Amino acid sequence: MPIEFAEITQPDDTPRSTTRPRFGALDALGDWLAARQGATHATPPRRARIVVFAADHGIAARGVSARTPGQTPALAAALEQGGTPLGVLADVSGTAIRVVDVGIDSAEAGEFTVRRGSGAIDTEDALTGDEAERAVRAGARVADDEVDSGADLLVPAELGVGATTPASVLVAALTGTEPVAVVGRGSGIDDHAWMRKTRAVRDALRRARPVLTDPMDLLRTVGGADVAALAGFLAQAAVRRTPVLLDGLVVCAAALLAEELAPGARSWWAAAHLTTEPAHALALEHLDLEPVLDLGFAEGSGTGAAALLPLLTMAARLAE
Template identity: 75%
Template sequence: MPIEFAEVPRPDDLPHTTSRRPFGTLDTLADWLVACQGQSPPTPPRRPRIVVFAADHGIAAKGVSARSPETTRRLVEELLEGGTPLGVLAGETGSGVRVVDVAVDSEDSGEFKIRRGSGSIDVEDALTDDETEQAVRVGMRLADAEVDAGADLLIPAELGVGVTTASSTLVAALTDTEPVAVVGRGSGIDDNAWMRKAAAIRDALRRARPVITEPLALLRTVGGADLAAIAGFLAQAAVRRTPVLLDGLAVCAAALLAEELAPGARAWWMATHRTTEPAHALALEHLDLSPLVDFGIAEGAGTGAAALVSLLSMAATLRRTPV
């Protein structure tokens, strides 16, 4: 049956006192929490949860990344052991981490696995129609599961080689931008890999143009299981009235589709930081979201958003303190 989201509720428009509390970014965070929670002063998040969607992308075989395609499996193992930068930051902020294999190219199976990797989007679809719908529903189920378990702040993240190529293609398609204007260095590629990446996005964009107005078809054609699942996760989190911290390019590319699937969802999201990827800046502009900080981080992978969890808690605590 077709995917349908419940109507997205609007965050409560409560009066703020920013003019009398000149704390800049901290006030911005506190105001957002007030609106999302429907109470003033807000409560610091007590159960933040980071959900990492892991997947491989077939386009990685075309030499568009500084990492080899099999790297994703190793990174998943490291994250599960808490040894990655995201794992370290999550531990410092008391954020729980859930790693979900939706399309890692391995023999491992799991409740949420859609397939092994995705198609090479320059010459073939990333997913089938059924796989696209299944991935979006996986994201919805995970959002429901986390909220039902008590999560009061969600952070989606991605993990997979080739994801910035697919994400950049989605952003270029939805913002009507030429391929060369969205190509970044991603994992730290050299000039030759940059040219291969630009060519891959050019070819993928040609395939995407006929379905630009159809969110699910666009995810099927040039997205991936991780991006489709993140889109479903973001949309459903908004339906469940749960604030979300947006991270880097992949998450914001998926957010563009989530807003199409569930109009108004972006009111429940806060853009935490800006990466060095040009497509990320374009996605944020299209969503009309201003990032809080610029860490100079090249990729997303949840690290930028995770670093802002403590700041969000401090902003809520400060709002509860008379000045």
């Protein structure tokens, strides 16, 4: 059965304040939140949730990351114990983190696991058609779980070695950009790894172009379980009228697909920050979203959105 999302209800973005703005971006952020709360004045989120979709990518075997294939399980374990940059930032804001395994290449499978690592997208499909659908549905289910449990603000994120490579391919495909213009340094790669990554993106982009008009085929061909799940999560969060803070490149690449799957979903999202990844800026431009922060972060992985959460609370308090 084809995946269909319910019609998106558009928030009322009529300016809330009748006085002269005094706090610039904080005023705008407060207005954005108030509109999505359906209120005259914003109130601080009571139960923000960071949801991290974790998966491995076969393309990591091509040497496109500073990390080695096989590190994702350890990274996921460290995150759940609060020992990563995202864990530190989430702790500062008092925000709970949920890690969802949709494609980690390990012996243990979770409730939402669709496969153990994706295919190497320069020579093979990332997923089967069934796996792509299952991943999108899994993301939508997780969004429903969180909203039904009381979440009033969602922060989606990714975790997995090599994830920026399929994300760069998707952005290049959907914006008509050449590989050299979308490939950044990601996890801190050197010049040799950058050239390997550019070749991988070039070859995967050739495979993506014939399926450019079908978002599910794009996810199957050059995406991955995490990107597909993120797309489903973002689309369903909008259906459930729940505000979302978008983070880095991988999440924004998934957002491009979510907007294709559920037109109008982007009206429920705000771009938390801008990373140094060139494809990230292209994705935000395509979504017509302006980042709130530019902290010079090299990666996303939820960190920029987590850093914005205290400011969002301040914006809401100023609007009271």
